[in-house]
Amino acid sequence: MAEHDVIDEHLEDDQGDAYGLDARTVRAIREAAEAGDAAALTALMEPLHPADIADVLEQMDREPRDRLIALYGHEFDGDILSELEESVREEVIATLAPDVLTDAVRELESDDVVDLIEDLDEAQRSEILDALGAADRLAVEQALSFPEYSAGRLMQREVVTAPAHWTVGDAIDFMRAKEDLPDQFYHIVLVDPRHQPVAYVTLGKVMSSRRDIALMDLAEPSFRTIPVTQDEEDVAYAFNQYHLISAPVVDEDGRLVGVITIDDAMAVLSEENEEDLLRLAGVGDESLSDRTLQIARQRFPWLFVNLLTAILASIVIAQFEDVLAAIVALAVLMPIVASMGGNAGTQSLTVAVRSLATRDLTGANALRVIRREITAGLINGCIFAVIMGVVGVVWFGTPMLGIVLGAAMIINMVVAGLAGILVPLTLEKVGVDPALASGAFVTTVTDIVGFFAFLGLAALLLL
């Protein structure tokens, strides 16, 4: 029985990494592709989930990948395309024989086609639209009329609805008579005569209730509607915050136009988290399958910004050339102050950026958080001031150098805490993604303050 195979295979895998591909399968697939053995290749790939096949393709260089795709040919499934990440997807679409592409795309639901083509260039986009039937093409084009990253792009249009006055029996008879129910649905949306959703019921409740019960009596308290133009990030937040499984999408008149299910919201949540993580590190929307030149280009802007801020810091240092020429120990120790400030600032700003994303940091508690950051910076600053003061004295034998080092440390760590929270808050307020730009601002502040405090105090107290 097919189902038993799945379990056995699964338990066998259980030792190591229970999911994903094992390295042996990947190697065998590559070898089959290299040897031009289409039969072996198909036998190896056939049992894999499209998401896993997509992973295999993403991990290959372009030439062997093209060879694999040519061999795999008509087995190529539309779902594999959906699972591929953008940069690889474009290359794969360019590689696929036109009839294979047409077949692959026709299998997909309209929301998957939308997801597929929204990142493609005009030529590839119309190639795919032409492959669709008239009804599907219309659905896709309508979805594309909604703003990018909006609920309208994310939703599926197929919704199972029932008039709000129906009973359980009405709903069951209706569903049994209906030919083309969506593949996956979890709720029946109850609508009023203007087609505005007023409640929903779970299929579980419908199935376990008597036929004469009114659907409205089974309505779930979790019911929420989503405006069609809402940003998908807000949609993902709502699903996670309110434990939604599906939610009806409404147009500006409150009329039902589609439904979003939690699996789509989960994918958005995962992408948004990835975006924040990469942006905080100064990496754009990079993926592991991007080519070297793309990578270098994507990383350049952040490095360039960092260069400018580093030069700014150097200009600060240059103001103290006399002091540095007189006391070389300052040049030895000054990176410590800047580095500690930079790290403390990064800690604060990361917590702030994450808290803004999860909406735990709001106007209501911002003052409290600012106070806390300053105090935490002061506490750790004092501890490190003592440690560094001792290091300075022991290493260079000048007590005053230890005092200068300690004082600069306290100043820079308090400033780091303050900048780490104020910079993201300000960026959020002016509508710039704090994940994108906070790092550059905060480390500029801590570098400049660190060098200035340390060298400035040294000029005052040591010369």
Next chain:
Amino acid sequence: MAEHDVIDEHLEDDQGDAYGLDARTVRAIREAAEAGDAAALTALMEPLHPADIADVLEQMDREPRDRLIALYGHEFDGDILSELEESVREEVIATLAPDVLTDAVRELESDDVVDLIEDLDEAQRSEILDALGAADRLAVEQALSFPEYSAGRLMQREVVTAPAHWTVGDAIDFMRAKEDLPDQFYHIVLVDPRHQPVAYVTLGKVMSSRRDIALMDLAEPSFRTIPVTQDEEDVAYAFNQYHLISAPVVDEDGRLVGVITIDDAMAVLSEENEEDLLRLAGVGDESLSDRTLQIARQRFPWLFVNLLTAILASIVIAQFEDVLAAIVALAVLMPIVASMGGNAGTQSLTVAVRSLATRDLTGANALRVIRREITAGLINGCIFAVIMGVVGVVWFGTPMLGIVLGAAMIINMVVAGLAGILVPLTLEKVGVDPALASGAFVTTVTDIVGFFAFLGLAALLLL
């Protein structure tokens, strides 16, 4: 009608941030709590989702929060406890009157109780266990016998099952007769006589099929089982990778013991992403509602590690005191080399850590990614070498200084790319979370290499 209120309220909110709390409500709640106005407080809080109430509590200081809880009293819902984050939850449980706590806990499903008490200390834990009925207590204690962060802790034990030979009609009759179906379920799990799951069917398919159809004929291809001891991170990966909505959990004999649904997997995914983000920044499992001293203590270890690596870098600089004393320009420019290397290294390591978490980086493509990182580092290194060479010459008028600066830049950026990928790969291999420790190692490498290359080349070529 209650449902209409929800829509209206929702559309009204639509202008700004469609979800979460608006600042006005939060302010009104605080004022009501301060004024001791229990009626106003209850009226304001009653319409809120427990997740939003939890957010309000998290954003308050302890004293006003305790006052609010005392006023809200018996309205306090068990779900609010579930939604609170750990540190606040402990304080709230300590504050709640014993009978309020008992009532609150009794409302919860057993998996929510497990989630609630696993982080509590022994005294609070037994207080809550004592509040439960015997059956619930047994269920919770059994769940706690599974390892922390395992599927066994995450699953709910209530599963709707049917013998694999049943028809649609059998299933519907069974469900209608059954008294206590779970609140939320999406699949019926088909089991063999040994209670091993062999397939599942969606409720939608059951409802839309004729009574004489065999359930096995409706089996979903997405069927996968989850071992009860599997790490919850792997569970979340599987749900996201394979678009699962629910999955049966099996013990070591393959017998059904529970079910995990996508909403729980989504919560885990979100937590894991947050953990990676914070760990990369050297922040432990910090939350915004932690107290100042906790914050300072949690951030201290990473700052201390950073101090040690900064001192290491200073020791490298100290080897070149003669060169620095002779040419002060070196002290001015040397932070630029280290800073650029540090940033390039952070870019590489963040992409690597994320790719390891999403399993896009594997043994199969590691070599390719390493080659790519080195090449990207070389390309950007060369560009910045030219820029910095020019800056060095223009600023200090010494062509050789420009050459030294440029050469050090190329060396450090190539090393940054290499360290940024090798360090996380190595940590993953030896079983250390790469998100936790990569940053310290990589910046140590880039600091030391940066200072050594710049000052060493200067000693060779400029003295």
